[in-house]
Amino acid sequence: MKKFFYILVALVVFSSCSEYQKVLKASGEGATAEKFKMGEALYNEGKYAKANRLFAQIVPEYRGKPQAEKLMYLYAMTFYKMKDYYISSYRFEQFATAYPKSEKREEASFLSAQSYYMLSPVYTKDQTETTEAIEKIQEFINRFPESEYLPEANKLVKELEFKLEQKAFAIAKQYSLIAPGFTHDFNAAIKSFDNFLYDFPGSSLREDANFYRLDAIYQQAVNSVEYNRSIEGEVVHIRKQRLENAKEASESFVKSFANSKYVEQVKEMAKVVDQELKKYSTKS
Template sequence: MIKFFYILIVLAVLSSCSEYQKALKADGEGAIATKFKMGEALYNEGKFAKANRLFAQIVPSYRGKPQAEKLMYLYSNTFYKMEDYYVAGYQFERFASSYPKSEKVEEAAFLSAKSYYQLSPVYSKEQKETKEALEKLQEFINLFPDSKYVSEANPLVQELDFKLEKKAYEIAKQYNKISDYPASVRSFDNFIFEFPGSKLRESALFYRLDSAYKLAVNSVEIKNSLQKGLVYLKKQRLETAKEYSEAFKEIYANSKHIEDVNAMVLAINEELKGYSTKS
């Protein structure tokens, strides 16, 4: 009995495959409607790759027809379900612009933006796609501020924002690690300016100070001739590092880095004492 049951299943599967292959190869006016009907059935069963192949064959035939809206939505979503996000983003974008009055336009616009989000790489890689995804998601939020999808879009924006923060932070920190302290200070300055509310701000301020301190104490004594006399380059750098330490302590008096900061301050003050007797 069980063997007979399995035979029936196999026959049903083979029959289904046979019907699908016939539909793919079918031609003529009647075949178009058959492909749409079978494609929709396969879509509802979660067989998106098969549905996609059928839809792709009939999309040109439905241009300008009433059924085109439904077909193009289903077709676009098959790409999303198959995780072909490049094409999904493009197709949903086309759908939203072609059918601005559709009841599916909000969903299509959101899924288009979300497709770009899905293409965003890890923070350590080039972030071109991340920036593009941010633009698309913000565009969606601006166009549909009351959409039910905004509650999902906002966390995606925050996640992408943090990737850009993390990328910029790690670049600046890498300069610190390889002892390129001028580049590190510049990069952390840019980071602090561009991401004022970042959760990495405390670490950024600390490593900016650390880079400025190491740049100062390792400086060779050089005098710069200015109109008002002689100014010591090392002294200038020590004073800059001291300013950074004061800014850090004012905001993060209870930081985990505070002992290191205090040690740097003592060393900076000790170095600066030597300039009190210099002209």
């Protein structure tokens, strides 16, 4: 009985595949309508790749006809369902432009923007596509400020913006990690964290960025060699100046982040800086 059941299933599948191949290869009168009908049925069954192949054949045939709107929407959706987001972003955008009065226009515009979101890579990679996705979603928000998709659109923008924060933070942190043993140039790390804090003032990584910025200032100060520089005719003790900068940065950090997980480390840094600065008071 079980063997008979499997044979029956195989025959049904084979028959279905044969019918699909027959319609796919069909031409002449009635073939276009038959492909649309089967394509829609396959789409509703979740067989998006097969539906896509049929739709691709008949898109030119329906151009300018009343059924074109429905066809173009389903065609775009097949790419989206197949996770071909490069093409779905374009197809939905094309649909929204071609059918400005369509009841599907708002949805298509959102799905186009969401397709760009899906193309955004992990933060460790180049973020060009993330920036583009933010722009596309913001365009949607501006065009449909009362949209039912607005909460989701805002959520996507926040996620994408956080990726940019993570990327900028990772770059700055990398500078701070390689400086001690490789370049001995802490200025790049300090500058990178300055830029991060300027570009993302409300970032959830602000506390960490301030700590690593302070750490770079501290390491630059305590590891500096003793030398003087003439600035506008005045002799400046560079190491002393850097220690004073470190002291100021540590005090500012404790004031801004009194309950920080880094407070004890910062206080230890401050002690070392104070001890080093005392050496200059005994010299004078």
